[in-house]
Amino acid sequence: MNNNSLFYNHIEENDINRQVINEIAKYAEENRHQQIYLLTAPLGEKYHYQYEKDVIVILSPKHKIIFLDLSNNGKDFEIFYEDFVEDLNSISDKYNYKEHIGRPRDWKREITAKEVINTEFDVDDLFEKHKLSNDLQRKCELLISLLIGSINDIEKIGAEVPATLLEKVKRNIILFDGDQTRFIYKDFHNKTVAIQGLSGTGKTELLLHKLKELYISDDNSKIFFTCHNIALANTLKERIPSFFNFMKVEKQIEWNSRLWVDRAWGTQKDKNSGLYSYLCHFYNVPFLRYSPITDYERIFNQVFEHINQIEEDEFEFAFDYILIDERQDFPKVFFELCEKIAREKVYVAGDIFQDIFENTKDTELEVDVILNRCYRTDPRTLMFAHAIGMGLFEEKKLNWFEDKYWEAIGYNMTRHKGRELHLSREPIRRFEDLDLSNTQSMIIEGQGSTHTTHILRILKNIQSENPTVSPSDIAIIILDDNRRIYEYIDSLCYSINEQLGWKVNRAYESKTKEENSLYITNPNNVKGLEFPFVICVTAYIKDSYRYRNILYTMLTRSFIQSYLLVENNHGLKFQQEGLETINEKRYIKTIEPTGEEKEEIRKTLITLHSESSMSYKEFLNLIFRELKIKTSCREKLEKALLQAEIEKFDKDKTIKFINANKEFYCK
Numbered sequence: 001m002n003n004n005s006l007f008y009n010h011i012e013e014n015d016i017n018r019q020v021i022n023e024i025a026k027y028a029e030e031n032r033h034q035q036i037y038l039l040t041a042p043l044g045e046k047y048h049y050q051y052e053k054d055v056i057v058i059l060s061p062k063h064k065i066i067f068l069d070l071s072n073n074g075k076d077f078e079i080f081y082e083d084f085v086e087d088l089n090s091i092s093d094k095y096n097y098k099e100h101i102g103r104p105r106d107w108k109r110e111i112t113a114k115e116v117i118n119t120e121f122d123v124d125d126l127f128e129k130h131k132l133s134n135d136l137q138r139k140c141e142l143l144i145s146l147l148i149g150s151i152n153d154i155e156k157i158g159a160e161v162p163a164t165l166l167e168k169v170k171r172n173i174i175l176f177d178g179d180q181t182r183f184i185y186k187d188f189h190n191k192t193v194a195i196q197g198l199s200g201t202g203k204t205e206l207l208l209h210k211l212k213e214l215y216i217s218d219d220n221s222k223i224f225f226t227c228h229n230i231a232l233a234n235t236l237k238e239r240i241p242s243f244f245n246f247m248k249v250e251k252q253i254e255w256n257s258r259l260w261v262d263r264a265w266g267t268q269k270d271k272n273s274g275l276y277s278y279l280c281h282f283y284n285v286p287f288l289r290y291s292p293i294t295d296y297e298r299i300f301n302q303v304f305e306h307i308n309q310i311e312e313d314e315f316e317f318a319f320d321y322i323l324i325d326e327r328q329d330f331p332k333v334f335f336e337l338c339e340k341i342a343r344e345k346v347y348v349a350g351d352i353f354q355d356i357f358e359n360t361k362d363t364e365l366e367v368d369v370i371l372n373r374c375y376r377t378d379p380r381t382l383m384f385a386h387a388i389g390m391g392l393f394e395e396k397k398l399n400w401f402e403d404k405y406w407e408a409i410g411y412n413m414t415r416h417k418g419r420e421l422h423l424s425r426e427p428i429r430r431f432e433d434l435d436l437s438n439t440q441s442m443i444i445e446g447q448g449s450t451h452t453t454h455i456l457r458i459l460k461n462i463q464s465e466n467p468t469v470s471p472s473d474i475a476i477i478i479l480d481d482n483r484r485i486y487e488y489i490d491s492l493c494y495s496i497n498e499q500l501g502w503k504v505n506r507a508y509e510s511k512t513k514e515e516n517s518l519y520i521t522n523p524n525n526v527k528g529l530e531f532p533f534v535i536c537v538t539a540y541i542k543d544s545y546r547y548r549n550i551l552y553t554m555l556t557r558s559f560i561q562s563y564l565l566v567e568n569n570h571g572l573k574f575q576q577e578g579l580e581t582i583n584e585k586r587y588i589k590t591i592e593p594t595g596e597e598k599e600e601i602r603k604t605l606i607t608l609h610s611e612s613s614m615s616y617k618e619f620l621n622l623i624f625r626e627l628k629i630k631t632s633c634r635e636k637l638e639k640a641l642l643q644a645e646i647e648k649f650d651k652d653k654t655i656k657f658i659n660a661n662k663e664f665y666c667k
Helices: 020-032 072-094 106-112 125-129 134-147 165-170 178-185 203-217 230-247 275-282 294-306 334-342 377-389 403-408 452-465 485-498 545-555 572-585 595-611 617-625 630-643 651-665
Strands: 006-008 036-039 057-058 063-067 110-118 193-195 223-229 261-262 319-323 343-352 368-372 412-415 422-425 440-447 476-480 503-506 515-519 531-538 560-568 588-591
Touching: 006 020, 006 178, 020 036, 020 057, 036 134, 036 476, 057 072, 057 134, 063 072, 063 134, 072 106, 072 110, 072 134, 072 485, 106 110, 106 134, 165 531, 165 545, 165 560, 178 203, 178 503, 193 203, 193 334, 203 223, 203 319, 203 343, 223 230, 223 275, 230 261, 261 275, 275 294, 294 334, 294 630, 319 334, 334 343, 377 440, 377 545, 377 560, 377 572, 377 588, 403 412, 440 572, 440 617, 452 476, 452 485, 452 560, 476 485, 485 503, 485 515, 531 545, 545 560, 572 588, 617 630, 630 651
Parallel strands: 006 036, 063 110, 193 343, 193 368, 223 261, 223 319, 319 343, 440 560, 476 515, 476 531, 503 515, 531 560
Antiparallel strands: 036 057, 057 063, 412 422, 422 588
16 A cells, blocks of 8 residues: 555556556655556546546646547547547636636647557656746646646635745645545545544635535435634534635535534523433433533433444434544544444544643554644744744753654654664655745844834835735744733834834734734744744743744744744743754754653653643642742732743743742742
8 A cells, every 4th residue: 555645546546557556656656756546437427437447547737638548449448538629627716716827729739638548558657758948837736736636726825836935835836645536535444534634734615525525425424613712613503604615516515414613512491402401302312511510421321321222223323424523522432433423434633742741542543544734834844843942952841752653743753873862753745845945934033033123124124025915924922921022012013114104903803814914923923823934032931832833833824934032041042053954954963862851752742641730729729838928919910920031830930930939039
């Protein structure tokens, strides 16, 4: 089996095609950076052809669309080719591509190729022979996107080759990779099909495509699409009609009779307000409200036990398909229940490595498809963000993973003498076509860089190098958590407005993105957003896990360039040296902890997780008790801590501050 995530074969093997497919699969394994799809008809469409068992259609960006005749039957092969091209043109017309790329007579001769298999067949020669010139590659990629169902908004991206780096990234053609295509179109044998990946790997988008495939394939199917978060459920509910319109789904959405989209719990009054609500009504199970002792584990166990008592001949399936986002938020029994009540399949998507102090669980890796290619962030930025977040450039690491977990989040590992370890990532398609050798995706600057005049200089440079940049392409994120940052933001906003004439959106107040306005915020209002340029500002690189996790998350919000501006140079040298290695060698250079050090990290994380649900007051009270601070002076110390430049939940510095100052507050 080929495990290259850029190779996808959608052809049912037979005696005629098997050897050729194997040779192409072998080539794909040896050329792992080349995206290759094998098919005999457009994916996700209704088309089938009489001669298709004797043909292989090869799609690979930068190469012509190659039609291989396996049986040397000229007449039938020519009919197949003409029908295929005609249907491709119909799909092009359906999604308004034709206005941009023209009719087949404009591209058929230059972008397609016909070949007959013979004894001298060689895959290397085939691809070499059918390489496309630069001016035709974009048009070919648009045709490939139609054939694999990875439909782009042609009005936004256009067919013309973009001129600037910013435009190239913004108008990049999105093609599903092999793993993504596999999830949407492969017929998995198991009833529950699970995908998992890093943030930015497109999981929710894939669930929407899967939903579309299921919805149009059976007019009588009942489908429930659910998740834990009510805000995400509402967003999905709003998004599905426009997604179906974009994908030209001709069937009407029959809400709450064929398709339900809502959170997992719901209310007793409205049976359609959540999956649990519906099941209680469908199977006549008493509804339980949320309480400190009533959680997902209890309610889904309750329904599962009830259903298991129903006689087999009286049992009815509640749905045909269930789709679940945010897998990590649910207990095991929830998935067992879904598998029981779904007639056909359960599709599950989950996040992996949501924060840098995540505990690894073997069960997280037991999935059908792992998406380890992050399409939002430049691999160099992603590597640096992981490294600074986990302390990989420093002597004392904050977290460490087992080999299989490193691999699951997309790293290749090579070990060297003295426990030196190199962690690298494969390039992603969004950037591999661009010459980024002279462009730094990640920039760190030290003392003096946080001054308003310097940030204005950076903004002017971005504007100068990217003439089409809009203020809304840039976010400034202040990483620290104290009152002084708001005075700093006031000063910054005034200068940006006065010197650049740009509007500034204070997102910590507006809570939303605004057109043509620079986005400035603390770290609390950035989740789910991405910008071409992100400027992170901080007083110094702190050691607390919470801070490092914020730093990691914020740096990965950019898809072209991230800046890290640090006022205090303490500890900056290691990070700058680590970044230099990433830029020069394209890998993270780190020292693997000893077994004893790994055990210490593990114990620290266990303690950390037990503290993570505490409020700040509970956190302080725990320390006050440890230090035996009198109750009468705790309030004064708490106020002093809030005024101090100490990160909340930084236990070491909080203890140090209390010990240094308690004599002044505890008289």
